[in-house]
Structure formats: C-alpha cells, structure tokens
Amino acid sequence: MASAGETMAPGGPARALPRERFWYPYLLIAPSMITLTVVSLIPFIYTVYLSFHAAKFGRVTDFIGFDNYAQLLTDTRFWNSIGVAATFVFIAVPIEFMLGLAGALVLNQNVRGRAVLIPLLFMPTMMAPIVVGLLWKIMLAGSWGFLSYNVLERFNLIEGTSVFASPDLALYALIFVDIWQWTPFMMLAFFAGLQALPLGPYRAAAVDGANPLQMFFHITLPMLTPLLVVIGLLRFIDAFKVFDTVYILTGGGPGTSTETPSILANKMTFEFWNIGEASALAVLVWLAFFAFCNVFYQIAKKRLNAF
Amino acid sequence: MNAALAQSATRAAALVVEGIGKSFPAGKGGAKGALRRVLEEIGLEVAPGEILALTGPSGAGKTTLCRILAGLERPDEGAVRLGGRDLAGVPAGRRAVAFLFESYALYPHLTVRQNALSPLQAPNAVGAGAGRLDPAAAERRVDEVLELLEIRHLDARLPGALSGGQKQRVALARTLVQDPALFLLDEPISHLDAKLRHKLRGEIRRRLSAQPAPAIWSTPDGMEALSVGDRVAVIADGRIEQVGTPEQIWLSPVSTRVAKLLGDPPMNLVPGTLAQEGGGLSFTRRELRLALPPALAAAARRAKSAEVVLGVRPDALTLVPPDAAGAARAEIYSNEPFGKHAIVTLDLGALLVKAKTTMSLASGLGDLAGAGTGEGIGAPVGLELPAEGLVLFDGPTGRALPAA
Known part of the structure; x- marks a missing residue:
C-alpha cells in the first residue's frame, strides 16, 4: 500500500492514473499476499470457524456457539x-x-x-x-x-x-x-x-x-x-x-x-x-x-x- | 575527584605538552603491522586563561592531539603536564577536562537540558572548581548557557530531534557550563550557520578568557583560528609548523604550508627566480619583475637556491591598465563580485593569482578591462606587486626566508 501511495504522489491522488499503473503496486505485493493468505489467513479463519462448531473425530457438524470455549x-x-x-x-x-x-x-x-x-x-x-x-x-x-x-x-x-x-x-x-x-x-x-x-x-x-x-x-x-x-x-x-x-x-x-x-x-x-x-x-x-x-x-x- | 586536581581546577595551571608522538595501525591497504605516524614531536604551552587556536587541514592530527590531552588516547612518547603535574597515569575522568567533541557525543537518551547538566552531575563534577555545584545553582548555570546559545526553547528535546547545528550548540553548552582545569574544543562552531558562528565566536572567546583554565580551540578554518586564539598553532601532517600570535602568523608565515592555510582567499604563492640587478636583487617570473626592497633583499641573499616562492596577500595586489609601466600582463580568469570588494582571479601565464580589490566591473575594473567583454573574462589587465607585505620562501623547502 505504501508503494502505491508513493507511486501516486507525484501526480497527486486527484489525477487519474492509467489502469496498468494503478494495478502495478498490487501486482508487486501479490505473491507474498497470496502466500500469506493461503498458509496463514485461511487456516486461521478456519480455526476460528472450527472453534464454534462441534468437530470431533474428523467430522465437522453443528454450530454450537461458545460451547467449546466454555x-x-x-x-x-x-x-x-x-x-x-x-x-x-x-x-x-x-x-x-x-x-x-x-x-x-x-x-x-x-x-x-x-x-x-x-x-x-x-x-x-x-x-x-x-x-x-x-x-x-x-x-x-x-x-x-x-x-x-x-x-x-x-x-x-x-x-x-x-x-x-x-x-x-x-x-x-x-x-x-x-x-x-x-x-x-x-x-x-x-x-x-x-x-x-x-x-x-x-x-x-x-x-x-x-x-x-x-x-x-x-x-x-x-x-x-x-x-x-x-x-x-x-x-x-x-x-x-x-x-x-x-x-x-x-x-x-x-x-x-x-x-x-x-x-x-x-x-x-x-x-x-x-x-x-x-x-x-x-x-x-x-x-x-x-x-x-x-x-x-x-x-x-x-x-x-x-x- | 582528588584534592590535588580540585585545587588545580581553581588555581589556574598552565598546560605543557612535550614531544608528543603517536602512530596508528596503517589499516587497509597497508602492510600488516605497519604504522601510520599521525603526530610527531608536538610541543606546546598554553598559559592559564589563554586560548590557543589549533588549526590545520583535516587529517592533520588536531583531534588525535585533543584526545591525547583528554586522556582518551595514550601517546607513544612525550608528556602532558598540567600545572607541573605529569598526567601520564591519570585517567580521562580524573583530568578535570571539559571536552567538546567534534562529533558532539551527546547522550541520545537524555534531553538537551539533561545533556547540558550532565557534567555538573558527573562523578568527578568540576562545576564549582572545589566541588559539586548545588542543584539549583547548576540549573541556573545551564539556563544561562542555553540562553546564550539560543537553544533554551529546545531544552526538553532529545538529541535525535535536533539539527546538526543545534546538536553542536548542545555540545557547546555541555562544555561551557563547566569550570574545568582545561578546555578542549574540537571544532566547536564548524556546523553552525554563518550568522550564529560570528555571534558565538566572540561570546565563547569572551567566556573562555574569563576562565582561569587554559583552552585549546581546534578548527580547520585558519581565519577562525586567527580570530579566536590569543596564540595560534598551525599543525600539518602531524607536526607543528608554527606557533605565534595571530599577527606573527599572518605577517610572517614560516612556510608555504602555513601561508596556504590562512586568509580569505589565502596568500598567493608565485614561484620565480632571484636575479642580480644593479646593486640589488630582483624577483622575476617571466615578464613579472620586482626589485626587492632592502629588508627582503637581505633575507633573499641567504637563500640557498635561486628558486624562490614569493608570497603576496590578495589585497596587496593592484590592478592597473595592461600597458602600464612595470606591470605584469595578466588575463581576467574569473570575477567574484562581493559588492564591497571583488575577488578577481588572474591568469598570469600558467599560474592563477587572486586579487582582492575594491574595484568592480561598474567602477574601475570595467574601464581597465575594456567595455563590452561581459564579465570581463579574458580581458587583459596589468598587475602591480606592492613593495611591502611580501614574504619570500625558499623554493625547494617551502620555508620562509630568512629561516630565522
């Protein structure tokens, strides 16, 4: 995001950037963002999801709220x-x-x-x-x-x-x-x-x-x-x-x-x-x-x- | 702090430096174990209350000498005495020295005020000479010095939030609050802007003169040295070239090295030869010709070589019309108008000479050089040497004649 800001800075945010220039910084950080999402964010969200469900013996069943926590x-x-x-x-x-x-x-x-x-x-x-x-x-x-x-x-x-x-x-x-x-x-x-x-x-x-x-x-x-x-x-x-x-x-x-x-x-x-x-x-x-x-x-x- | 030094801090004591020599490992590029000589046979004396300005090009050994005097470096040979007492075995912390570091050396985690206060709270505090100042008196003194240096409004800031000039003033404050046995100021005002430098030069000199301790003020700026020192020591390549009053240094530099270092612009050095002319001696370089005045001629007779260098201050040169009798022909190489005076660089045939003149292109110089030549660059002018204020140096050695 920071690099996006810097790229836009000279012309000022008001001026519209060519399409490819707008996406360029995102393209650069994409590899690390995709890796992080796959190996870190998705498992984490899934963990949170599992913690609210009855999940025993490899089968995820009912939503049980905070029962696991209790x-x-x-x-x-x-x-x-x-x-x-x-x-x-x-x-x-x-x-x-x-x-x-x-x-x-x-x-x-x-x-x-x-x-x-x-x-x-x-x-x-x-x-x-x-x-x-x-x-x-x-x-x-x-x-x-x-x-x-x-x-x-x-x-x-x-x-x-x-x-x-x-x-x-x-x-x-x-x-x-x-x-x-x-x-x-x-x-x-x-x-x-x-x-x-x-x-x-x-x-x-x-x-x-x-x-x-x-x-x-x-x-x-x-x-x-x-x-x-x-x-x-x-x-x-x-x-x-x-x-x-x-x-x-x-x-x-x-x-x-x-x-x-x-x-x-x-x-x-x-x-x-x-x-x-x-x-x-x-x-x-x-x-x-x-x-x-x-x-x-x-x-x-x-x-x-x-x- | 021990009693002997406590006394020496109040009872003014002279600093005597004898035969100091110092080598450092040559470092990269040099052979292993090779040494680089940085100081050679340094001898100095500074009287109580006297300010000795130490000047020389960067790398000459000024900082190393200061650090040896402070006890941060050990000299390979020679002795440092303060009030007759040999400081050889005395660690830095017991020498009661106020040291202003060129690199400021501020404590990064302390505010401006705490930094300025630190030497007064230090284990060996020399604040009041005989002992520690009481906290209120210390605060008052810090306030006064911060005020003088125009940084009192910054007193709660950390050094990280200061500019270079501000940091240097904090370092100055930390030095000036003390009543030490010796002041060592290593380039104390080199990073200040010109206006503040002019103001503080006088203020600091005034404060140091009022103190009983001897002071050493190191600076690469020869003019600053002449303006602040009661005496000036010129150091080059680790050796003392000349020690003397500002007048002595200015009027009779002992070598071309000293001459090159001082003045704004520095002294012109014109190589030439001595020739017998009638009853007297004359200096010649191409068509430039000067019958030496009797005093100078007497000195010149003792010269070992006919090759000499004539030193002449830029403001002693006179510009005349190119066809004037006895004048050397030169071309204007560049012209720096300062308003009050101009510095004109002249091409004297493979030698550039600077003249400081009150003439400007608008008045005088323009007429001389002929109108319509723009800045006057390339225009021919005549150059006259004065009969006084000249210094002759031996060509091969660069030492002044007479070598007395």
Whole structure:
C-alpha cells in the first residue's frame, strides 16, 4: 500500500492514473499476499470457524456457539497447561535474558578469537529443535544418558530414573534445555546491538569520570533498551508456544506436568480427536497474546522509547 | 575527584605538552603491522586563561592531539603536564577536562537540558572548581548557557530531534557550563550557520578568557583560528609548523604550508627566480619583475637556491591598465563580485593569482578591462606587486626566508 501511495504522489491522488499503473503496486505485493493468505489467513479463519462448531473425530457438524470455549475454560487440564507454560516462560526467559546480556557484554570487550567463538556459541540456536530434543534425550535419559549416567547417577543426585520421568523435575529439565538452546540467540542479538552503539557518549562519559558500572547503567542500558524490549518480547512469545523440544523429550508428561498449551492442543487434535476444542484453545491463546502485545507495545512506546 | 586536581581546577595551571608522538595501525591497504605516524614531536604551552587556536587541514592530527590531552588516547612518547603535574597515569575522568567533541557525543537518551547538566552531575563534577555545584545553582548555570546559545526553547528535546547545528550548540553548552582545569574544543562552531558562528565566536572567546583554565580551540578554518586564539598553532601532517600570535602568523608565515592555510582567499604563492640587478636583487617570473626592497633583499641573499616562492596577500595586489609601466600582463580568469570588494582571479601565464580589490566591473575594473567583454573574462589587465607585505620562501623547502 505504501508503494502505491508513493507511486501516486507525484501526480497527486486527484489525477487519474492509467489502469496498468494503478494495478502495478498490487501486482508487486501479490505473491507474498497470496502466500500469506493461503498458509496463514485461511487456516486461521478456519480455526476460528472450527472453534464454534462441534468437530470431533474428523467430522465437522453443528454450530454450537461458545460451547467449546466454555468447556475449555472449565477444564483443569487447560488451566494446568497455562500454569506450566507460565512457569516455563517466567523462569527460562529471564535467565536467557540475563545470561545473554552478560555474554554479549563479555563478547563486546574485544575477546581474543571472537570470530571463531561466535559461530561455536551460536550452534545450539542453529540446530533444528528436533535435534536439540534428541540430543538432550541422549544426554539425560536415565541410566544410559551421557550426562545423567556420568554426573547425576555417579554423584547420587538422581537414582534409577530419568529426570524426564520425574513429575517434579521434568519441567525444570525442559527449562534447562530451552536456556541452553536460546541463550546464544539472545547473546548474539544483544552483541549486535552493543556493536551498533555510538562511541561518542562513552568518550564523553570517560571525560566526565564515569566508572564501568555507571557507564553500563547510565549509557549502555538506556541506549540498548529498545532492542532489549523487542528481543525480550519475541523470545517471551516464542517460549510460551514451545512445542518441539517438549514433544520429543517428555511429550507433556509425566502425567500433565510438562503439558504446555501447544502440547495440549496437539493432544486434543490427534489423540482425543476433538478439533473444535483444540481450535478454541488456539484462538484463546492467540487472543491473549494479541491483547498482551498491544498493551505491551503501548507501554513500551511511551515509557521506554522502544519501537 | 582528588584534592590535588580540585585545587588545580581553581588555581589556574598552565598546560605543557612535550614531544608528543603517536602512530596508528596503517589499516587497509597497508602492510600488516605497519604504522601510520599521525603526530610527531608536538610541543606546546598554553598559559592559564589563554586560548590557543589549533588549526590545520583535516587529517592533520588536531583531534588525535585533543584526545591525547583528554586522556582518551595514550601517546607513544612525550608528556602532558598540567600545572607541573605529569598526567601520564591519570585517567580521562580524573583530568578535570571539559571536552567538546567534534562529533558532539551527546547522550541520545537524555534531553538537551539533561545533556547540558550532565557534567555538573558527573562523578568527578568540576562545576564549582572545589566541588559539586548545588542543584539549583547548576540549573541556573545551564539556563544561562542555553540562553546564550539560543537553544533554551529546545531544552526538553532529545538529541535525535535536533539539527546538526543545534546538536553542536548542545555540545557547546555541555562544555561551557563547566569550570574545568582545561578546555578542549574540537571544532566547536564548524556546523553552525554563518550568522550564529560570528555571534558565538566572540561570546565563547569572551567566556573562555574569563576562565582561569587554559583552552585549546581546534578548527580547520585558519581565519577562525586567527580570530579566536590569543596564540595560534598551525599543525600539518602531524607536526607543528608554527606557533605565534595571530599577527606573527599572518605577517610572517614560516612556510608555504602555513601561508596556504590562512586568509580569505589565502596568500598567493608565485614561484620565480632571484636575479642580480644593479646593486640589488630582483624577483622575476617571466615578464613579472620586482626589485626587492632592502629588508627582503637581505633575507633573499641567504637563500640557498635561486628558486624562490614569493608570497603576496590578495589585497596587496593592484590592478592597473595592461600597458602600464612595470606591470605584469595578466588575463581576467574569473570575477567574484562581493559588492564591497571583488575577488578577481588572474591568469598570469600558467599560474592563477587572486586579487582582492575594491574595484568592480561598474567602477574601475570595467574601464581597465575594456567595455563590452561581459564579465570581463579574458580581458587583459596589468598587475602591480606592492613593495611591502611580501614574504619570500625558499623554493625547494617551502620555508620562509630568512629561516630565522
């Protein structure tokens, strides 16, 4: 649309454009719009449609209004999944954030061999999530897992069982894997931000006698805030929707102790064949994030000069 | 801030720079490990309350020198002393320096007012010399400086919303609110519009002169240097070419380099040869011929080479009719009418010479050049050299004669 506006600007909107010139900008954005419509918009609308219908065992039948939603909201398993995701997100993301920022600050100190270090550090994030899942399954799987056998069992930390089989520990093991997987991403994003900061203010602060800690809190942090907010938000949303590593490592178990909304929706669809309720779950999660992001955006815009 | 420097900020102390040298890695294109010499044997002294204008073409090393004095760069050799105290081990934050950065270096997340206030709230605040100003006094001082620089109405804006000239004035404000032990102003008014530049040049000079601290004012504009400096240091290719009062620099530049840098337009440099003529010496270039006045002739006798360069200020040249006796023939190459005076560029046979004259095409110049030639371009005129205000330079070295 913007390009359409620019194309029309010189002559002014009042003057009629030749037909082909009018359609030209739309032609240019058509490929991406068609792709988005087919793979994103239509499935989404269909999901909303399904959530208002009785759709079980692969058959879409009657319109039932908000029944799917009502059932979902009274289901303890749904609330459990929200609780699991909240625990996951509020432990994993702050730790990834802190470790990432600390790592970025260290990288920014002209560490020797940085060019070699960065690709190595980035490896966990570059791996396919399924591979990350399988890798940690092999590392931590009970008495035959590489880490679990050599560390956890040898020092009698956990005996006779896998951490993924413990209702108390499985979620924390998943959090650990998520931190392992995503801290490098945070670190590199923050490092790129640090590299882009202007040097001038640091020189001015050096002349004014600021120490490294004051420079960090009074210069680095305020200048980096917009990036921190955006990356933090993206990671927050992404972590809430976590699926693949959980699917591989615990499948949501033991019981429902690691069942995130994504895992629950998957089970509802492909195990219980209740597509209507699963769709309602998907729509609810989307709505929650839509509202959250909008509120967050407004606050960030006003308070933090972000965006 | 330690006690010794707190005192030095109030008790005026001279800045002494001795034998500073600095190299940087040559970077792209250079061999690995190769160094590029940016400063060589820099020696300067600035008295308390004195303003030393540092001028030279861009890339001459002005900014590097300022950064070494501030403690942001370490010199490879040489010493910086402030009030007799060697600053070698003193970090930038403990030198009590007010540094105006050419790139402004404003804090992007702070408003104009907060930026101007920042040095007074800084850990090593040198606001009142002996210690920190109380907040109300600091605010008053900031108000006064913002008013002076005509940016008080912008005080709630962030630097991102300012123009280049406005940013530079915020940087100026941040410097001028301080009572430091040393002022370093790196091109402080280069991005201001001409009107404001003229106004602020005087205002800033007045303020700096009232302060006990020595000040260094760097600028690529030679005329600005002559107008603001109690003394002027000319730097070229990392070396100090000449240090002196504006009069010394203007009247007797020590080299063609200094001569080329100063003046609007700068001094004309006319290569020629010395020849014995009767009892005296004369300067000749083709048909241009000048019997040297006694003082200049005495200097010229010490020349090692007969090849010399005659320096003559554009306003000392006189335009006469082309057939006048003793005048060199030239053609008008271009003509810039300024209203009050004109700058006429003359083609002197493979050499362009600029003359600053009060004649215009309408009065005098038109008659000289002959009517009906449009701008007068291409018209023949005569050029007379004055007997005074000339400088002779040695041809091969470009050093002034006498090399005393």
